[in-house]
Amino acid sequence: MTRPAKKSPERMSPALLQGVAEQFKALGEPSRLLLMNLLFDGERTVGELVALSGLSQANVSKQLGVLFRTGWVLRDKLGLNVLYRLADDRTFTLCELMCNRVREQATAAADRLR
Amino acid sequence: MTRPAKKSPERMSPALLQGVAEQFKALGEPSRLLLMNLLFDGERTVGELVALSGLSQANVSKQLGVLFRTGWVLRDKLGLNVLYRLADDRTFTLCELMCNRVREQATAAADRLR
DNA sequence: TGACTATATTGCCGAATGGCGATATAGTCT
DNA sequence: AGACTATATCGCCATTCGGCAATATAGTCA
Numbered sequence: 001m002t003r004p005a006k007k008s009p010e011r012m013s014p015a016l017l018q019g020v021a022e023q024f025k026a027l028g029e030p031s032r033l034l035l036m037n038l039l040f041d042g043e044r045t046v047g048e049l050v051a052l053s054g055l056s057q058a059n060v061s062k063q064l065g066v067l068f069r070t071g072w073v074l075r076d077k078l079g080l081n082v083l084y085r086l087a088d089d090r091t092f093t094l095c096e097l098m099c100n101r102v103r104e105q106a107t108a109a110a111d112r113l114r
Numbered sequence: 115m116t117r118p119a120k121k122s123p124e125r126m127s128p129a130l131l132q133g134v135a136e137q138f139k140a141l142g143e144p145s146r147l148l149l150m151n152l153l154f155d156g157e158r159t160v161g162e163l164v165a166l167s168g169l170s171q172a173n174v175s176k177q178l179g180v181l182f183r184t185g186w187v188l189r190d191k192l193g194l195n196v197l198y199r200l201a202d203d204r205t206f207t208l209c210e211l212m213c214n215r216v217r218e219q220a221t222a223a224a225d226r227l228r
Numbered sequence: 229t230g231a232c233t234a235t236a237t238t239g240c241c242g243a244a245t246g247g248c249g250a251t252a253t254a255g256t257c258t
Numbered sequence: 259a260g261a262c263t264a265t266a267t268c269g270c271c272a273t274t275c276g277g278c279a280a281t282a283t284a285g286t287c288a
Contacts, residue, residue: 012151012213014144019216020209021144028139030131031276037126046235059277061236071219080234080285090211095134097204099126102133105185145246160265173247175266194255194264 026070027094031055032063036091039073043085140184141208145169146177150205153187157199 012020027033031053038044038052050060064084067073074087126134141147145167152158152166164174178198181187188201 012148016213016216017144017147017151019220020212021142021147023142023212023215024138024147025142028135028137028142029276030128030135033131033135033138034126037131047233056278057235058237058279062276065236071215077235077285082235088215090215094208094211097208098134098137099130101137101185101202101204102130106133143246161263170248171265172249172267176246179266191255191265196265 026066039086043083045081140180153200157197159195
């Protein structure tokens, strides 16, 4: 091995690797991302999210469950309703980062076709 | 609806939603995350990644293909070898963000058990 | 109490996906 | 050319997972 080969910054433990992967995976689904995006506006009940998203009630409830278990959203019971809201400020940073990436890739792909 | 209900900042288009989801999904797998982590040290050939990761050659090649197609890594042929390297500086920011999240969740969970 | 409403859960199915062994491809060396 | 090496791809299997219809749960109201 004659190439530079920087010194390792820090090897991620298998457990951390698994944990981080779960976080990413939770956001790696358009339906869940849509729900997160709707929650950018503020807290919403499940019913509101069903109406706004066009997804089925069962599906919305299921995907919210995933987001809740992975710690991306919080919930409060309010009478019959359940209010969901974003749990982490970093959500905005994250999504902006990814959106920029996707947009850059799109323009790069467009340039490649010229 | 009597709750605040902020004005929508911006609705993500279905295409953007899909694109962002693909980005997240690509990182939502421990094996791929491990490869990315190994590439933090600098560029590596497939063979080196196989040795360092403990994954099979076929699997490493496959997962690198996913990371390449989603734009997370770049590759250069060098004789018989193929050198892979990270394609996006944001990778570091992203992983740090997620790692912090996971660590916070772990300590929070630990506190909850006291 | 019983009727009603909002949400969660269950069972199911089809599609997508990670991993493996085997094989194909492409580049190197003599 | 032929032997060899590094990487990519293929076919397969087992598992995971999104979505749906139906049902269960829990809270409200009269």
